[in-house]
Amino acid sequence: VKLTAPQNDEFEVSLFGHGRGECVLVHLSDGQWLVVDSCKDRATDRPVALSYLEALGIEPAEAIVLIVCSHWHDDHIGGLADVLLGAPDAEFACSAALQNRQFYRLAMGDAQVPMAGSSGVREFGRILHHFRVTGVGPLRSRGPTYWSTAHQKLRSAPCDVTALSPSGSSITTALTGFANFLKQGSQKAYTPRDIDANQTSIVLWLELGDIRVLLGGDLEETSSPNEGWKAIVSAHQRPPGRASVFKVPHHGAPNAHNTDVWQDMLDSDVYAILTSYAAGRNPRPNPQDRARICRRAGAGFCTSPAEGFTPRRRSSTTERTMSGPARNRRTRTGPLGHVRLRRGVDDPDGWSVEFSPPAFDICKA
Amino acid sequence: MYEPLSDDVLGDRFIDPSVRPGDDESPSSETRENAGSQTWVKISDIVKTHITAPFDPAPLVQLQSDLHHRTLNTWECVVMTAPDGSGDFDASLHDLSDPGFVDEMGTFNVCAVPAPDRDLIRVGNVFYFFTGSTIDKFGTIEHVWRLRFRRLPRWSRTDLTRVDAEANDLVEMLGEYRGETDSAAER
Numbered sequence: 001v002k003l004t005a006p007q008n009d010e011f012e013v014s015l016f017g018h019g020r021g022e023c024v025l026v027h028l029s030d031g032q033w034l035v036v037d038s039c040k041d042r043a044t045d046r047p048v049a050l051s052y053l054e055a056l057g058i059e060p061a062e063a064i065v066l067i068v069c070s071h072w073h074d075d076h077i078g079g080l081a082d083v084l085l086g087a088p089d090a091e092f093a094c095s096a097a098l099q100n101r102q103f104y105r106l107a108m109g110d111a112q113v114p115m116a117g118s119s120g121v122r123e124f125g126r127i128l129h130h131f132r133v134t135g136v137g138p139l140r141s142r143g144p145t146y147w148s149t150a151h152q153k154l155r156s157a158p159c160d161v162t163a164l165s166p167s168g169s170s171i172t173t174a175l176t177g178f179a180n181f182l183k184q185g186s187q188k189a190y191t192p193r194d195i196d197a198n199q200t201s202i203v204l205w206l207e208l209g210d211i212r213v214l215l216g217g218d219l220e221e222t223s224s225p226n227e228g229w230k231a232i233v234s235a236h237q238r239p240p241g242r243a244s245v246f247k248v249p250h251h252g253a254p255n256a257h258n259t260d261v262w263q264d265m266l267d268s269d270v271y272a273i274l275t276s277y278a279a280g281r282n283p284r285p286n287p288q289d290r291a292r293i294c295r296r297a298g299a300g301f302c303t304s305p306a307e308g309f310t311p312r313r314r315s316s317t318t319e320r321t322m323s324g325p326a327r328n329r330r331t332r333t334g335p336l337g338h339v340r341l342r343r344g345v346d347d348p349d350g351w352s353v354e355f356s357p358p359a360f361d362i363c364k365a
Numbered sequence: 366m367y368e369p370l371s372d373d374v375l376g377d378r379f380i381d382p383s384v385r386p387g388d389d390e391s392p393s394s395e396t397r398e399n400a401g402s403q404t405w406v407k408i409s410d411i412v413k414t415h416i417t418a419p420f421d422p423a424p425l426v427q428l429q430s431d432l433h434h435r436t437l438n439t440w441e442c443v444v445m446t447a448p449d450g451s452g453d454f455d456a457s458l459h460d461l462s463d464p465g466f467v468d469e470m471g472t473f474n475v476c477a478v479p480a481p482d483r484d485l486i487r488v489g490n491v492f493y494f495f496t497g498s499t500i501d502k503f504g505t506i507e508h509v510w511r512l513r514f515r516r517l518p519r520w521s522r523t524d525l526t527r528v529d530a531e532a533n534d535l536v537e538m539l540g541e542y543r544g545e546t547d548s549a550a551e552r
Contacts, residue, residue: 331469
């Protein structure tokens with residue numbers, strides 16, 4: 001991937017990931033950038049969004065106009081507070097499910113007595129702290145610009161940016177989850193993994209002329225017609241047209257797959273892009289996930305291998321002793337992969353795709 | 366091959382890095398920072414793995430039983446998946462001894478967890494994974510490991526009161542979602 005800034009009339013979608021983190025940057029044209037989620041580059045310990053723009057010779061504080069936090073899971077929010085501080089004039093949107101007393105208690109409680117494995121809550125706690133104590137910019141002196149819900153337009157120029165989720169029903173479910181967790185949390189604090197943040201993830205629809213992009217966040221499918229992808233596909237307020245780029249939700253996991261999305265909302269030769277998740281027992285996307293995506297997409301690219309990377313070796317004694325209880329060891333994060341699609345706003349030739357290792361073409365692998 | 370060592374062999378002359386001063390169950394950052402260097406651990410439930418040739422290690426403390434134990438590495442681990450049918454569960458490993466190593470994932474089995482801790486094997490819970498060595502008076506070295514679960518501190522009444530006050534501030538400042546007809550409106 002050549003580190004050259006896009007032209008003013010050039011649309012860009014850049015996806016970054018390293019196995020346990022995701023960040024999307026979109027050049028909306030006219031030098032205006034959208035940042036969706038955040039992860040840190042392990043090499044620099046800085047948010048990828050800031051590093052990439054600076055590498056292109058672009059000043060983040062001037063270029064970033066909108067920051068969206070799709071949800072608060074730790075693989076989507078690493079370094080987001082720093083992005084907010086680095087772009088103090090940008091608007092900020094997060095899920096309306098977080099605009100509630102129970103989540104505030106959770107975040108503030110974590111600051112008092114840290115919960116295990118709660119880095120996502122902790123990062124959002126940092127953001128709330130900035131709002132509450134220090135302020136982060138004139139536009140956000142009173143908090144997020146948008147507590148986003150389905151069908152809310154977040155930006156209209158130079159490019160339409162519309163949230164397609166979370167639905168009201170999903171938010172209600174999340175609020176119940178927070179309240180129930182805190183009943184347990186008052187007894188013993190532990191990580192709130194049983195609150196399904198993915199259901200409140202923000203999905204974005206971007207539209208500029210003929211260019212349409214669907215960014216799927218981590219939204220999953222549920223049995224309820226009022227939640228998840230079913231609610232989006234069936235909504236009459238959904239913008240018309242089909243997207244030519246799709247950020248596949250939830251790292252290609254089958255629980256985020258909805259056939260109607262592929263049939264009704266995407267071009268038949270859509271570019272499917274996704275990040276991997278190497279931190280779970282079932283790393284995603286696995287070969288079945290990749291095959292399912294490639295059957296429906298014109299091309300598919302993933303930022304890094306799902307299987308993770310072999311850890312750096314320690315001394316032979318340590319390695320031998322570790323292997324007693326710990327099997328199947330692999331690193332949770334690897335080098336940062338980058339997939340970039342660019343297209344002139346009026347360019348009939350369509351998208352040009354570049355990717356840098358460990359990103360790879362999932363349909364050829 | 367695996368033989369647990371008992372506490373009474375070694376007496377009480379150990380510092381357990383997973384126990385914070387004044388709290389016999391939870392670790393403190395202070396003790397954890399020291400975990401990688403010359404930290405001595407209580408070795409109940411330690412499991413012997415194998416025996417290697419004698420060596421001349423870093424300074425050892427003479428214990429009553431003529432057994433010496435040295436912790437070489439400590440990882441803070443978070444349970445990522447619940448145990449499956451075979452008792453395997455996945456956990457992330459964060460190296461407290463050498464931050465230069467990136468976090469890893471590994472698969473453990475409930476059999477490796479001391480029986481009193483097994484009810485703590487739940488997603489999100491934290492345990493510590495120690496590796497080290499023991500040497501007896503004959504110079505025989507055994508490389509050993511041990512898993513110990515952290516019992517999380519409870520939120521105190523004071524904590525909760527403070528949290529409620531801060532949450533009230535945020536509600537006043539940021540508002541609350543009141544349903545589809547009310548909220549989420551553009552600020």
